[in-house]
Amino acid sequence: MMPAINTYKDQLGREVSIPYPPRRIISLVPSQTELLYDLGLDEEVIAITKFCIHPDKWFRHKTRIGGTKQLHLEQILALQPDLIIANKEENTAEQVQYLMEQVPVWVSDIHCLNDALDMIRSIGAITGKNEAAEQITDNISLSFRRMDEKMRGQRPVRTAYFIWREPWMVAGGDTFIHAMLEHCHLENVFAATARYPAIDIDQLKSIDCQLVLLSSEPYPFKDKHIAELQAVLPGVRIELVDGEMFSWYGSRLEKAAMYLQAFRDRLEELPHFKS
Structure with missing residues (x-):
């Protein structure tokens, strides 16, 4: 048949x-x-x-x-x-x-x-x-709804999310990563740019960037890259993050809300970011 x-x-x-x-x-x-x-x-x-x-x-x-x-x-x-x-x-x-x-x-x-x-x-x-x-x-809907409710009222943190090195590339607006940043009240400083623009690190000095996130994928950022950027951006908090939790849009989203909530909670405990 x-x-x-x-x-x-x-x-x-x-x-x-x-x-x-x-x-x-x-x-x-x-x-x-x-x-x-x-x-x-x-x-x-x-x-x-x-x-x-x-x-x-x-x-x-x-x-x-x-x-x-x-x-x-x-x-x-x-x-x-x-x-x-x-x-x-x-x-x-x-x-x-x-x-x-x-x-x-x-x-x-x-x-x-x-x-x-x-x-x-x-x-x-x-x-x-x-x-x-x-x-x-x-x-997924329930976990994100709970996260959104818990984060209501938290002030946004001006953030750059890096996906690549040589050239340095970030997630711009109209990307799923940008949407996930919004869910955890991280304000994408490159929201008005193309989807994945190449940037000059010096740009971050003039746009009041408070937080840099280095993704585990597609470029496998490591601790040594934190040190490399910290030398140029001494006043900016730099963190390694699990790229799957910010960019995978299938069933992994069931785990993503918990990860994003935990990350944002930890950020809130840092003296530099306390509301």
């Missing part, structure tokens, strides 16, 4: 015809790979990228089809997927377009928490895992 074919809109507004339920899924995005695992799609997911590190057993045992921006296109097609899940920002447009011409590709486009929740519900519907998706989104 031929599977039913359902049509869904992805987050680019495209209509995508997908067998229901899909049985051969390839994920091109780490945070969405983890979501598929948490939805209970172990057998259905046949391949992931080399950056899909969660869960560890998938990272070790699932077929890998290249990196998020350097996909092995012919290998992907040879696996005969009936659904590929991609992301507008994390994957390369030309590669995704090539795949779209031959197999169903559902693309997410995430800028804020509501976009992430919509994505989770949509993938739940596409894969026949509505109940699990609703449980995940309910948990």
Whole structure:
């Protein structure tokens, strides 16, 4: 019996015809790979990228089809997927377009928490895992609502969030990272810039930046980079942070609110930042 074919809109507004339920899924995005695992799609997911590190057993045992921006296109097609899940920002447009011409590709486009929740519900519907998706989104919504309530009234801290070195690059406005900063009352000093601008460190001296966050990904910042920047920015607090908690928009968001709350609470205890 031929599977039913359902049509869904992805987050680019495209209509995508997908067998229901899909049985051969390839994920091109780490945070969405983890979501598929948490939805209970172990057998259905046949391949992931080399950056899909969660869960560890998938990272070790699932077929890998290249990196998020350097996909092995012919290998992907040879696996005969009936659904590929991609992301507008994390994957390369030309590669995704090539795949779209031959197999169903559902693309997410995430800028804020509501976009992430919509994505989770949509993938739940596409894969026949509505109940699990609703449980995940309910948990995320509740945890962020509690965090927002607890942080109400806290004064904002002017913050720069670094994602890269050589050149120094930060998260600007219209990014999911920017939205997560807002949730913990960290005011992005580069909110008015392009999505991930390259900057000169001297810029931070003239815009009253109080806090610099060095992310664990995509560039693996370490303690030595704190020392490097502290020499240039002696009056600025510099912290290493878990990039997954600020930038992964799948089921990891269930853990993110607790992490962000704990980070903000610790910041409040520092004399320099006390309200």
